[in-house]
Amino acid sequence: MRAHGTDGGVAQAVFRRFNALRPLSDEDTAALEHAILEGLLRAGPGEDLITEGDRIDSVRLVLSGWLFRHKTLEDGRRQIVNFILPGETCDSHAYLLSTIDHSITAATPVAYADIKRVRFEQLMAANRTLAEAFMCETLLSSAIQREWVINLGRRAAFERVAHLFCEIFERLRPVGMVDGNSCALPVTQMDLADATGLSVVHLNRTIQELRASGLIVLKDRTLTISDLEALKNAAMYSPNYLQLYRAK
Secondary structure, three states: OOOOOOOOHHHHHHHHHHHHHHOOOOHHHHHHHHHHHEEEEOOOOOOOOOOOOOOOOOEEEEOOOOOOEEOOOOOOOEEEEEEEEEOOOOOHHHHHHOOOOOOEEEEEOEEEEEEEEHHHHHHHHHHHHHHHHHHHHHHHHHOOOHHHHHHHHHHHHHHHHHHHHHHHHHHHHOOOOOEOOEEOOOHHHHHHHHHHOOOHHHHHHHHHHHOOOEOOOOOOEEEEEEEEEHHHHOOOOOOOHOOOOOOO
């Protein structure tokens, strides 16, 4: 559904994230904003932006709201393979493939920009800084995916959930969506369970352990990290793979 009555202000998360990857000039920002405003769309919770097997002919930038990438087995079991947060891209360069191998679904109300392939390629050809920023997005998505594989394959449940909370906090920080030591966590326990490879019962028990350890408070869809360094130590977490503060 196309968004109405929206201006470039909704794109602030994108500008902040891209500035963390590559410093944008006023000209860069204006070019990106113009492309965003050409294709503003919205999706509601549970709505699929992309379904496994779809052909992709555009690049989608998340302006607000949360989505998740996922795959579902024939018997209905679902694995969330990543959350997509404000300022990030859903599928940068995925149009180069014949079809997409996973689905992307809105976890919350979402505003996003749909930039068609021809428009996107024109933008990249005309602006090296933006081209590098989008390539960084693709590389970072791969880096995050590798970290999630380690999370599922080698970390215990307590470490796994702690790591996910640290990552979400660090990914929201550069886009201005952290308030002190708190950030939104607008996903369900089922979503968190499917993202960490745990049952809902095991996920709930693990969150209770994190609370009892004095590391987090989770209330009203808000995550408060009582001691970020202690949580990082518990998760064996390092944010280096995010590379969000590299200037050039």
